[in-house]
Amino acid sequence: MPEPAATNAPELTVSELSNALKRTIEDRFGLVRLRGEISNYRGQHSSGHAYFCLKDANARIDAVIWKSAFARLKVKPEEGLEVIATGKITTYPGKSSYQIIVEAIEPAGVGALMALFEERRRRLAAEGLFDEARKRAIPFLPVRIGVVTSPTGAVIRDILHRIAERFPRHVLVWPVRVQGETSAAEIAAAIAGFSALPAEGALQRPDVVIVARGGGSLEDLWSFNEEIVVRAAAASLIPIIAAVGHETDWTLIDHAADLRAPTPTGAAEKAVPVRLELLASLADLGRRHAGAMLRLIERRRAEARALFRALPQPDEIVALPRQRLDVAARHLANAILRTQDGCRIGLARLNQRLARQSPQERLGRASEKLNAFELRMRRALSTAAERRGERVASLGRCLVIARLARVRIEQERMVTARRRLDALTGRMTHAFRVSIAARRTQLKNLEQMRLSLGYKNVLARGFALVRDADDRPLRLAAEIADGALLDIEFSDGRRSAVAGPPVLEAKRPLTRKAPKKREQGSLF
Numbered sequence: 319m320p321e322p323a324a325t326n327a328p329e330l331t332v333s334e335l336s337n338a339l340k341r342t343i344e345d346r347f348g349l350v351r352l353r354g355e356i357s358n359y360r361g362q363h364s365s366g367h368a369y370f371c372l373k374d375a376n377a378r379i380d381a382v383i384w385k386s387a388f389a390r391l392k393v394k395p396e397e398g399l400e401v402i403a404t405g406k407i408t409t410y411p412g413k414s415s416y417q418i419i420v421e422a423i424e425p426a427g428v429g430a431l432m433a434l435f436e437e438r439r440r441r442l443a444a445e446g447l448f449d450e451a452r453k454r455a456i457p458f459l460p461v462r463i464g465v466v467t468s469p470t471g472a473v474i475r476d477i478l479h480r481i482a483e484r485f486p487r488h489v490l491v492w493p494v495r496v497q498g499e500t501s502a503a504e505i506a507a508a509i510a511g512f513s514a515l516p517a518e519g520a521l522q523r524p525d526v527v528i529v530a531r532g533g534g535s536l537e538d539l540w541s542f543n544e545e546i547v548v549r550a551a552a553a554s555l556i557p558i559i560a561a562v563g564h565e566t567d568w569t570l571i572d573h574a575a576d577l578r579a580p581t582p583t584g585a586a587e588k589a590v591p592v593r594l595e596l597l598a599s600l601a602d603l604g605r606r607h608a609g610a611m612l613r614l615i616e617r618r619r620a621e622a623r624a625l626f627r628a629l630p631q632p633d634e635i636v637a638l639p640r641q642r643l644d645v646a647a648r649h650l651a652n653a654i655l656r657t658q659d660g661c662r663i664g665l666a667r668l669n670q671r672l673a674r675q676s677p678q679e680r681l682g683r684a685s686e687k688l689n690a691f692e693l694r695m696r697r698a699l700s701t702a703a704e705r706r707g708e709r710v711a712s713l714g715r716c717l718v719i720a721r722l723a724r725v726r727i728e729q730e731r732m733v734t735a736r737r738r739l740d741a742l743t744g745r746m747t748h749a750f751r752v753s754i755a756a757r758r759t760q761l762k763n764l765e766q767m768r769l770s771l772g773y774k775n776v777l778a779r780g781f782a783l784v785r786d787a788d789d790r791p792l793r794l795a796a797e798i799a800d801g802a803l804l805d806i807e808f809s810d811g812r813r814s815a816v817a818g819p820p821v822l823e824a825k826r827p828l829t830r831k832a833p834k835k836r837e838q839g840s841l842f
Contacts, residue, residue, distance in 0.1 A: 340411065350406070351404045352403050367385050380415060396434065399425070435536075442570065455576075460487060460524070460525035461487065462488045464492065464527040467531060469493035473582045484586070492511060506549075509527065512554070529571060531563065542562045782806050784807075801818075802817045
């Protein structure tokens with residue numbers, strides 16, 4: 319086998335080559351914008367990240383959206399949607415492949431938005447969210463009206479002005495952003511929040527909710543096409559009036575709402591009637607009601623007169639009942655006589671039966687039964703007493719046996735406990751003696767250390783401790799005044815002294831050293 323040609327190329331590991339390619343690609347491309355169709359999108363991973371592909375007619379590239387960036391996306395990725403993705407090109411060394419880390423997604427033109435709009439409308443309609451059967455009627459005169467819109471725009475002012483002009487009602491405003499990244503989540507939360515309010519209390523649930531926004535482009539109104547907003551409107555417990563954009567603007571919330579208004583002002587008009595028109599209608603109905611009541615009273619009065627003339631005379635009315643009363647009286651007298659005869663016959667029969675049932679005979683039979691019961695009771699008592707005696711004797715024997723067994727067990731436990739106590743006592747005595755010896759040794763060492771570190775040992779080596787009259791130790795000569803009373807402690811006792819002026823050291827006379835005599839050394 320031929321040997322490879324010698325070369326000076328350095329050896330690289332797979333990791334070093336992968337990291338070098340990664341740095342080269344990231345430095346070369348940096349931030350890019352790619353246009354392509356989303357493919358193989360299966361929703362967010364359990365970690366919160368999203369993985370899919372961007373492809374066109376001839377190529378494809380892997381794409382990743384991290385969890386933090388996914389939450390900020392205005393347009394969420396969907397399978398088959400053509401988008402423009404903005405992100406950074408990088409590589410994945412584990413598979414030796416390159417990919418794009420997507421930071422933002424936008425639809426590829428208005429046509430893509432309309433296609434996404436139609437696809438989402440068909441899918442939600444298939445789920446039944448737009449069925450007319452589930453839509454509810456708007457209350458004719460609501461007590462409280464909820465409004466979900468921006469608190470700073472002209473929409474809320476138009477709605478409040480038109481409600482106050484037509485029929486003043488209590489208005490609850492839930493401020494939200496109607497455009498931007500978090501607008502869809504805020505609108506859905508506001509609709510659900512109104513439904514979650516209690517029916518009773520300080521802050522009560524409104525009777526109708528208006529979701530409103532001014533006009534704008536398809537991109538500006540896209541928050542109201544988000545699936546979270548449509549599902550929140552469909553699940554609302556309160557009737558919804560959608561007033562998004564102008565009359566020609568249609569969003570998905572218009573299909574899910576219970577009523578669509580062409581403009582926010584129109585929504586206010588559909589929410590409340592005109593108070594003056596109601597008052598005029600009420601006055602007209604009052605007049606019509608009064609006239610109808612007068613005509614009804616006159617008609618009832620004429621009918622009463624006609625009925626009074628058609629009534630028969632009083633004697634004719636009571637003639638037939640009077641005849642029935644006479645016939646009933648005759649029948650009652652005959653019935654009383656028959657009842658009296660039946661009672662006499664029954665009484666005679668009872669008298670005969672009573673004569674046959676003599677009290678003396680009944681008492682005799684009862685006495686015999688009582689005697690028989692007494693004999694049976696005595697036999698039962700004697701039998702029960704014998705059985706109880708036998709049971710008591712048996713229980714006594716069992717108790718004696720159990721007591722003896724218990725006594726033996728307790729004696730054995732006491733012997734075992736005494737042995738353990740003796741063993742523990744010996745161990746404790748030995749441990750106590752060892753501890754006392756160790757403590758004495760430690761105390762002796764501490765005493766020796768105290769003596770070795772005490773100042774009296776220093777005094778024994780020839781030093782002295784000087785104190786003033788207040789028994790305070792003096793360390794410097796500058797602290798002692800002339801004539802001060804001093805106390806000097808030596809190793810064998812104390813002496814008093816009086817401080818005097820310092821003694822100058824006398825100069826020693828210079829003495830010349832005698833020259834050394836030179837001695838003749840021996841030659842031998």
